[in-house]
Amino acid sequence: MRESFLFVINPNSGTTLGREAGQMATLLEKKAKEAGYEAECVITEAKGHATELAAVASAHKQFDTIVAVGGDGTVNEVARALLHSGTALGILPLGSGNGLARHLGIPLTLPAALDHLWKSVSVTIDSATLNFQPFFCVAGLGFDAYVSQLFGKQSQRGWDTYVKVSMKAYLDYLPQRLKIEGQDAEIFSLSFANAGQFGNNAWVAPHADLADGLLEVCTVTPFPKWFGTALAFQLFTKNLRTSTYVAYQSLTSLVVETKHPALVHYDGEPWQLETNRIEVNIVPQSLRVRG
Known part of the structure; x- marks a missing residue:
């Protein structure tokens, strides 16, 4: 057949x-x-x-x-x-x-x-969940979730709109205090990467492997406003790992607790949670993809 x-x-x-x-x-x-x-x-x-x-x-x-x-x-x-x-x-x-x-x-x-x-041909890759919501590329909270929320409200899509929204968000956004596995932290953004990028070649975790049974957790800590351009350059040239404001962990699960119910995103879709607890898990070898 x-x-x-x-x-x-x-x-x-x-x-x-x-x-x-x-x-x-x-x-x-x-x-x-x-x-x-x-x-x-x-x-x-x-x-x-x-x-x-x-x-x-x-x-x-x-x-x-x-x-x-x-x-x-x-x-x-x-x-x-x-x-x-x-x-x-x-x-x-x-x-x-x-x-x-x-x-x-x-x-x-x-x-x-x-x-x-x-x-x-078909290959088998991992997926992941954020509070039981499946995602396949990247999820997270902080600046990226804020941009996702603003972008979702625009009548026009595309790269130009994304850049304009990101620039406006950067001027308004304030870092967040939270707990990561019970440890106090202040973050600009926190990303859970199954795949390597958000989209548009913004490589948050270029070393991510879709079939290794691990999530690459990228923590960006607060940085001086003037450094934003350099950080964006590192993001789009696969050099984010070299920044002193960026740290990575390879994990199978993670629990984050926020002061207020957090705004998150999964695969670019914004989601306002009704809980202060965020639980992220990898789901190994769960999806067949033609890649």
Whole structure:
């Protein structure tokens, strides 16, 4: 039997996909047929719909691979439905950051990403949870969560919007005091990295390995305002580890306690918690991915 694909298209991902979701579905079915595969496309209608669609398809073993067409939020919604199943996740990275796709080396243009998808093989990677919420790339709190919250409120997506939001957030943001495994700490940001980057080639943990059974915990301590440009340069050149304000630990789990219920993010999605306790865990060898 021919290999089969279900493409789950998020019309709200990226900068132009929403206007082209119908045309995208037609194109993907056509390209799959030309390549000798069976394919079906569905377009999501609301937040969480991608998870529902992927869960039903996986449970009925309808497709060999379910492909998230969108950004890291779409990837997260599809991937969580495929955890501990025999169905593989595919990615067509048409979002704003595309962190997991970039880590896996998936091309960012549609023709090249499709060619990669047809030729790729499935590998098994780790996932992780933050207060039982699955994530696959990076989660955290502090500055990055604040940026994620502001970015999510913007009517326009894309790199330019992300830069503007980050600059504004940097002027407003104040470091946080909390406890990490019972020890007092003051942080600018605290990241839990399964993959190496947030997206847009912002490499928070370039040494992260998706299949080593460990999370790379990156703690950025407060630094002088003037040093922000240098820290950003280190982030985008994979040199964050050289900073005196940055420390790493390789862990399987971590507990963080905050003074007030924390704002966090997971795979770029902001989440206001109702608890002061944050528990993060790695889930080894839990997801099949075409990478």
